[in-house]
Amino acid sequence: MIEVRDLSKSFPGNDGPKLAVDSIHFTVRPGEVFGLLGPNGAGKTTTLRVLCTVLKPTSGSANVAGFDVVAQPSEVRRHVGFLSANTGVYDRMTAWEMVEYYGRLYDIPADVLSTRMNDLFSTLNMHDFRDVPGGKMSTGMKQKVSIARALVNDPPVLVLDEPTAGLDVLVQRAVLDSIKQLRGRGKTILFSTHIMREVEKLCDRVAIMARGKIIACGTLEDLRQMYKQADLEELFFTLVS
Numbered sequence: 001m002i003e004v005r006d007l008s009k010s011f012p013g014n015d016g017p018k019l020a021v022d023s024i025h026f027t028v029r030p031g032e033v034f035g036l037l038g039p040n041g042a043g044k045t046t047t048l049r050v051l052c053t054v055l056k057p058t059s060g061s062a063n064v065a066g067f068d069v070v071a072q073p074s075e076v077r078r079h080v081g082f083l084s085a086n087t088g089v090y091d092r093m094t095a096w097e098m099v100e101y102y103g104r105l106y107d108i109p110a111d112v113l114s115t116r117m118n119d120l121f122s123t124l125n126m127h128d129f130r131d132v133p134g135g136k137m138s139t140g141m142k143q144k145v146s147i148a149r150a151l152v153n154d155p156p157v158l159v160l161d162e163p164t165a166g167l168d169v170l171v172q173r174a175v176l177d178s179i180k181q182l183r184g185r186g187k188t189i190l191f192s193t194h195i196m197r198e199v200e201k202l203c204d205r206v207a208i209m210a211r212g213k214i215i216a217c218g219t220l221e222d223l224r225q226m227y228k229q230a231d232l233e234e235l236f237f238t239l240v241s
Helices: 043-050 073-079 095-105 110-123 140-151 169-184 196-202 218-229 232-240
Strands: 001-013 018-028 032-037 059-064 080-083 158-160 188-193 205-210 211-216
Touching: 001 043, 018 059, 018 188, 018 205, 018 211, 032 043, 032 169, 032 196, 032 218, 043 059, 043 158, 059 196, 073 080, 080 095, 080 140, 095 110, 110 140, 140 158, 140 169, 158 169, 158 218, 169 188, 169 196, 188 196, 196 232, 205 218, 205 232, 211 218, 211 232, 218 232
Parallel strands: 032 188, 032 205, 080 158, 158 188
Antiparallel strands: 001 018, 001 059, 205 211
């Protein structure tokens, strides 16, 4: 589970602190895909980085899998799989070596790790470049490696920032189907995207962010009824403009 209460994050600026996330609240339950939708600069990525302990909040609180992101950051990191749009891939390590390396960091037994990696590489269609070093990978290949790394330890919580970026249509579908399967296994999934179709296909609830605030939150049906707008894209632009 993810619980966020009065969470704020500010950064130093020439004219004083700049508030990137402004007193937001939300909860993500086990077995739920919770979408975070908003334009660039809305505060989505900052929120995700706070939840994954990359950044410390300025105020408020957040708990991930029952652990406080400030007081228990190492436990949070053990229980969350984080996929960032800016995740780096090592130039000299192959796809297989990178995912295996992260699996060993989590002390996964060798036989379990091998089976899990083979399953991930099959699901993401990665076997054809398993021995390609990072420096020679395409953007799509690197994204698949990042997804596999986030899933290799089978974490109870997944925080996914634009997980289908750079992927072709067939692999996008495979990734979305994998996320559905993970939801069915009771995973808690926070899913940030700008693709409306993915929100409609995947998310149980969605929070719309703009200027650091959550301006609407609920199921898609609730939001459509509340704002009397059947089209999600039109609803989104109405709220953020």
